[in-house]
């Protein structure tokens with residue numbers, strides 16, 4: 001991740017706004033309905049989605065072998081004939097590989113020489129219900145293992161109780177524990193009830209120094225949705241206007257199709273502009289989206305769909 005760290009600001013609860021859900025739903029629906037990306041443009045956007053993907057495995061039965069296979073896929077996400085058919089000069093690579101802390105060293109070794117960073121979830125992922133000192137120790141462990149990006153989870157109770165200073169202090173302490181690693185703050189928006197809470201939590205995470213704000217762990221009942229994404233993008237925009245600091249966005253959880261990859265990029269393009277359509281400011285967190293992207297690109301190149309089992313992994 002080449003973008004400089006977000007230095008954060010003091011806590012500023014006056015920056016919160018009330019978010020109108022029906023209006024957000026309408027705007028999110030119209031964004032998708034109005035934009036249809038076809039042909040070579042679609043292929044280019046799908047290749048960009050690969051470059052912006054945090055290729056993820058966060059399952060209870062993860063093993064070093066699974067992580068090594070995932071890392072091999074991160075290095076070579078497309079078959080050679082697709083890369084040649086698209087006329088790409090080089091094999092694309094994913095934006096990062098995202099794993100649990102105990103698998104960071106395996107991923108670092110498997111990605112050696114590729115330049116692909118390892119992201120680690122931490123802070124008692126996915127619920128975060130652990131004493132703060134243990135959550136901070138987990139961050140330091142993941143960084144020591146070689147993680148360059150840390151995906152933290154926030155204490156949802158701080159949001160639900162409106163305890164903004166506690167949320168700010170928690171994220172600021174996590175920011176400090178990350179050292180030079182980038183901090184991505186998972187808001188677990190499916191647990192936050194209102195879009196106004198999503199907006200306020202976004203503001204506090206950014207003020208406390210988050211480099212990215214991320215929707216979901218993939219474990220909540222509701223994961224990344226467009227109205228939530230819209231709300232978070234508006235918070236990023238407003239934070240930049242107020243402070244000049246630039247923060248990235250990561251939708252994550254439940255995204256499985258190439259169409260999802262296109263829709264999220266349309267949201268970025270429309271709400272934050274072209275500058276956000278790159279891995280330093282945009283990531284798609286997904287464990288099972290790459291296969292459909294590869295399938296659609298294969299169709300673009302060959303004119304026919306390969307069987308699903310041809311693109312089984314990730």
Ligand SMILES: O=C[C@H](O)COP(=O)(O)O
Pocket residue numbers: 056058098216217218219252253254255285286287288
């Ligand atoms: O951060 C990434 C998510 O945990 C992935 O969620 P997913 O397994 O639903 O794609």
